[in-house]
Amino acid sequence: MPKIVDHEARRMEIADAVGRVIARDGVNEVSIRSVAAEAGWSSGALRHYFTTRAELLAFACEQVIQRVTDRIADMRHTGTIHQAVRDTLLETMPVDARRHTEATVAFAFLALGLSDPRLAEVQRAHFDGMYGLCRQLIESLDSEGLLTPQASSADLLARRLHAVVDGLSIQRLAGHLTPEAMITQLDAYLAEIILGADGTR
Numbered sequence: 001m002p003k004i005v006d007h008e009a010r011r012m013e014i015a016d017a018v019g020r021v022i023a024r025d026g027v028n029e030v031s032i033r034s035v036a037a038e039a040g041w042s043s044g045a046l047r048h049y050f051t052t053r054a055e056l057l058a059f060a061c062e063q064v065i066q067r068v069t070d071r072i073a074d075m076r077h078t079g080t081i082h083q084a085v086r087d088t089l090l091e092t093m094p095v096d097a098r099r100h101t102e103a104t105v106a107f108a109f110l111a112l113g114l115s116d117p118r119l120a121e122v123q124r125a126h127f128d129g130m131y132g133l134c135r136q137l138i139e140s141l142d143s144e145g146l147l148t149p150q151a152s153s154a155d156l157l158a159r160r161l162h163a164v165v166d167g168l169s170i171q172r173l174a175g176h177l178t179p180e181a182m183i184t185q186l187d188a189y190l191a192e193i194i195l196g197a198d199g200t201r
Contacts, residue, residue, distance in 0.1 A: 018060035
């Protein structure tokens with residue numbers, strides 16, 4: 001009886017291998033050959049799924065975005081809205097090894113997208129998705145009357161929150177911040193815009 005191959009599982013295996021290569025060696029070392037070796041495949045076998053480096057990178061980033069999105073959708077919050085906002089944002093930030101690898105993959109597309117339209121499209125999807133999440137969180141706070149009186153419009157606050165989260169994440173990836181310092185800075189910003197986030201009303 002012929003062996004049944006789970007092609008979707010194999011594609012996920014390849015995406016994981018791309019992430020490991022990027023995390024260990026940097027995005028410049030990603031190639032059909034290096035990823036095949038990381039996955040324990042031959043280059044020819046991998047080319048049955050991805051024929052170019054750009055296709056490989058794009059799929060890996062799309063999988064990172066989808067995994068984070070799915071985890072956030074599955075979160076069940078039992079505390080305050082402020083805590084829910086904080087926990088949701090931290091799910092997208094490099095606070096541990098898994099999320100560090102995911103952020104490394106996602107932010108690698110900042111430079112890659114400058115020279116490749118397909119990768120630029122993936123990078124825009126990443127940014128659009130993160131802005132959409134920030135906008136949703138700000139609107140939830142606003143609907144509950146939890147934004148501080150001096151807070152700006154929802155759109156401006158969402159864009160600032162997006163900038164803060166991405167900026168802190170990039171500084172963490174670059175080694176300029178520890179995970180603890182990154183979280184402290186996020187908490188400080190949330191305290192500026194959320195009523196009661198600093199322990200007061």
